[in-house]
Amino acid sequence: MDLLFSNDRRGEYPPSWYAATATPLPPFAPLKGETRADICVVGGGYTGLSAALHLAEAGFDVVLAEAQRVGFGASGRNGGQLGSGQRVEQDALERLMGDPEAAKLWTLAEEAKALVRDLIKRHGIDCDLKPGVAHFGFTAAEMDELHHYADHLNTRYGYDRIEKLDRATGQALCPSPAYAGGTLDMGAGHLHPLNYALGLARAAQGSGVRIHEATQVRRIDEGRPAVLHTDQGRITADHVILACNGYLGGLSRKVAARVMPINNFIAATEPLGDAAAKVLTRDVAVADTKFVVNYFRLSADGRLLFGGGESYGYRFPADIAAKVRKPMTGIFPHLQDVRIDYAWGGTLAITIRRMPFLARLAPNMLSASGYSGHGVGTATHAGKLMALAIQGEAEGFDTLSRVPTPAFPGGPALRNPLLVLAMSWYALRDRLGI
Secondary structure: OOOHHOOOOOOOOOOOOOHHHOOOOOOEEEEEEEEEEEEEEEEOOOOHHHHHHHHHHHHOOOEOOOOOOOOOOOOOOOOOEOOOOOOOOOHHHHHHHHHHHHHHEEEHHEEEEHHHHHHHHOOOOOOOEEEEEEEEEEOHHHHHHHHHHHHHHHHHHHHOEEEEEEEHHHHHOOOOOOOOEEEEEEEEEEEOOHHHHHHHHHHHHHHHEEOOOOOEEEEEEOOOOOOEOOOEEEEEEEEEEEOOOOOOOOOOHHHOOOOOOEEEEEEEEEEOHHHHHHOOOOOOOEEEOOOOEEEEEOOOOOOOEEEEEOOOOOOOOOOOOHHHHHHHHHHOOOHHOEEEEEEEEEEEEEOOOOOOEEEEEEEEEEEOOOOEEEEEEEHHHHHHHHHHHHOOOOOOHHHOOOOOOOOOOHHHHHHHHHHHHEEEEEEHHHHHHH
């Protein structure tokens, strides 16, 4: 199954609130015939756009091939949260990698947030970047764990941007009966993800990147130079960057064994007006402690943008709104009858350890993917790290590539059935409150 086209129309963004409110970008012409470049970037999401932009700014001739539209995939339809740290908590990384490597990973994550803010400011990207991401637990024990983790970040890394919320202060921020308390990280943020992606594309084009949409890379002949075959043309390049995430297809078996596409879903309610204060009293984003995480925020026009609901299989459900309404009303029962104006799905990619997979697939081919729902900052930064690695500055890239990334059991053929079993178990734990 080709995930590029199995759930979406060719050349069209999904009917999301993001697409409805984005500043449109005219289509880029597909590649026809042959072309030559210093570097070919495959994929027009945050990773690819960032890599292409940074390489072009360094003086390289860059071609970017995107099978659909720039920002079409997870980059243009995610929850918009710019989180602190890596996808995995620092104390877990300390146990896995040791304190020195974990400290490097924390520094890279802080650089990722700073990079997003810098790109938005430097290129004038209008994407409603706002500070604040809250994390909520369902029990007093989960609240305590969040508080202890905030203390750990403060003590070990000097990170003092997190406010601890008890039940009363948590309810004052998010008046949901489901939550016992949590934390508020004002060093994190949230934004309009599609407008951010389109802003990166404008910046890349302005820096000289040759962007081709509707240009699917079907095969790569490795070598020096490499040759990339598309439906209507061919690209010869000294270096290749794979930035495909959940839409890799068959371009690399090594990556496919370790990075698996999954689907997630978001709904946008009707504008809530004064009732928005019964959801959030401040303009921050929220994620909670469920394994199948709920995440939400208010849009600029007062809608609840709510993400959640698990799906096992690569086809989107027929009624995405119903899929999301169930977890949404679990958090906000009073919204049982609210109208849902937009509902959409998206394909992201995960790894077993929920850390990104960065790898040298050949001396002149790099890949980064598998952001596991933490891609706004991490993917943008991974693109820059690959650009630097091509220029001989590989310290950051090598640090992330040292994180162990086991292959999924059974390889690409069996990874999805095994994930279904695992996710069903964790979803059951969520429902039982274990």
